[in-house]
Amino acid sequence: MHVLGLMSGTSADGVDAVLARFDGQPYKPIWALLNHVSLPYPQSLRKRVLDAGQGSKINSSEWLELAESITEVQAEAALACDPHLKSEIVGCHGQTICHRPPRKTNRGASLQLLQAPLLAKLLARPVIYDFRSKDLANGGEGAPLTPLADEALMGRFGGWRAVLNLGGIANITLIPPNKGPERLANVLGWDAGPANSLIDLAVHKLTNGALEFDRDGLIAKSGTPHLPSIENWLKEPFFQRSPPKSTGRETFGLLDLERRFAQMPLLSRENLIATITCFTSSIVVQDLNNIFRTDLIRPVELLVSGGGSRNQAILKDLRMKCKGIRVLTTEEYGIPVQAREALAFALFSWWHTLNYPCPTYSLTGVNRPLVMGIRVNPN
Numbered sequence: 001m002h003v004l005g006l007m008s009g010t011s012a013d014g015v016d017a018v019l020a021r022f023d024g025q026p027y028k029p030i031w032a033l034l035n036h037v038s039l040p041y042p043q044s045l046r047k048r049v050l051d052a053g054q055g056s057k058i059n060s061s062e063w064l065e066l067a068e069s070i071t072e073v074q075a076e077a078a079l080a081c082d083p084h085l086k087s088e089i090v091g092c093h094g095q096t097i098c099h100r101p102p103r104k105t106n107r108g109a110s111l112q113l114l115q116a117p118l119l120a121k122l123l124a125r126p127v128i129y130d131f132r133s134k135d136l137a138n139g140g141e142g143a144p145l146t147p148l149a150d151e152a153l154m155g156r157f158g159g160w161r162a163v164l165n166l167g168g169i170a171n172i173t174l175i176p177p178n179k180g181p182e183r184l185a186n187v188l189g190w191d192a193g194p195a196n197s198l199i200d201l202a203v204h205k206l207t208n209g210a211l212e213f214d215r216d217g218l219i220a221k222s223g224t225p226h227l228p229s230i231e232n233w234l235k236e237p238f239f240q241r242s243p244p245k246s247t248g249r250e251t252f253g254l255l256d257l258e259r260r261f262a263q264m265p266l267l268s269r270e271n272l273i274a275t276i277t278c279f280t281s282s283i284v285v286q287d288l289n290n291i292f293r294t295d296l297i298r299p300v301e302l303l304v305s306g307g308g309s310r311n312q313a314i315l316k317d318l319r320m321k322c323k324g325i326r327v328l329t330t331e332e333y334g335i336p337v338q339a340r341e342a343l344a345f346a347l348f349s350w351w352h353t354l355n356y357p358c359p360t361y362s363l364t365g366v367n368r369p370l371v372m373g374i375r376v377n378p379n
Contacts, residue, residue, distance in 0.1 A: 001022055003090075005020065005347070006093065009096070009341060018036045018342040026351055034086075036338070036342070037081040067114065071115040090349070091131075091345040096249075102139060108142055112131075116130070120378040125378060127375070129376070138368065139367060148348075148363070150175060150344075153344075158178065160177055161303065162301065165305050165306045168194075169191050170308070172288075174299060191247045194256070198280075215310075216312050217315075220277035223268065223272070223273055230279050243363075260276070280314055281318050300325065302318065302326070302327045305335070307338065
């Protein structure tokens with residue numbers, strides 16, 4: 001089956017689209033990536049998305065217009081990726097505006113902004129969307145979901161394999177080996193904490209809006225991180241929690257960045273950005289060390305994806321600190337770094353058509369496998 005996958009992540013920089021083909025067994029698919037496209041949001045739209053995610057007050061008409069604009073860009077990306085309309089279905093994650101993990105006093109919920117019926121009409125294809133709500137309604141975290149796709153698409157090999165996505169939020173996948181006593185283990189995954197969300201905000205703030213992100217990590221590489229601040233931040237409750245855990249920009253956004261800036265001594269722009277950047281890699285390293293200490297799991301390799309995989313300051317720090325672990329990108333396995341999540345939601349949409357229940361309990365803590373997503377037809 002030919003499937004189109006669309007993903008717009010918490011970095012809110014645009015839409016990644018893939019056209020893929022899936023056959024065979026659901027959890028061991030025969031697959032091929034036929035095309036992929038990344039379409040940036042117009043600057044005005046990106047600002048509206050980020051403002052909405054930061055809790056800016058907008059009226060009902062503005063919410064409607066925002067949802068329409070997001071949907072129209074999704075359709076534009078879909079047609080750019082699949083101009084000959086080979087796809088039979090479309091899987092669309094939508095744009096995350098707010099993610100609220102379940103806590104003792106609150107049920108979990110997540111808002112991905114999209115007008116799915118409009119998208120189905122624009123593309124003349126069935127659309128699968130709203131992939132997180134069932135998991136959350138059944139007590140799960142609703143995230144991360146992509147570790148299931150990592151295992152299905154990459155498979156297992158002789159040792160533990162880690163996959164790190166550096167989008168707005170950093171999330172980690174651990175895929176068990178295919179032999180030995182651990183071959184019976186479930187895939188693991190969790191949200192580690194902020195990645196590009198704080199880095200991009202820091203760059204925008206410190207350059208007075210002249211830059212939106214640190215291209216290739218060049219600013220961070222020119223600075224020196226303030227390690228005492230990072231050591232204190234790593235002691236915060238979220239970073240001490242064991243999985244399952246999820247988070248989003250509503251936690252690690254502008255207010256969080258300003259709090260961290262206020263806790264640091266007077267530093268140069270380069271050193272501030274270096275500190276926020278090093279914080280991301282330090283979170284990942286701490287999580288990998290913790291999982292080794294508690295479960296004796298040490299991955300043989302770490303495959304990095306997402307926009308942050310182009311940040312050479314993060315990759316250099318990971319290679320320096322992850323002793324004995326090969327640090328590569330997902331492109332080593334034929335998955336472009338910007339295509340991984342869109343490919344995952346294409347796979348989830350195929351699973352939806354097969355009525356395949358996804359075993360997310362080791363990832364989100366939900367109590368039973370669920371068929372992810374809701375289908376809407378163009379007519």
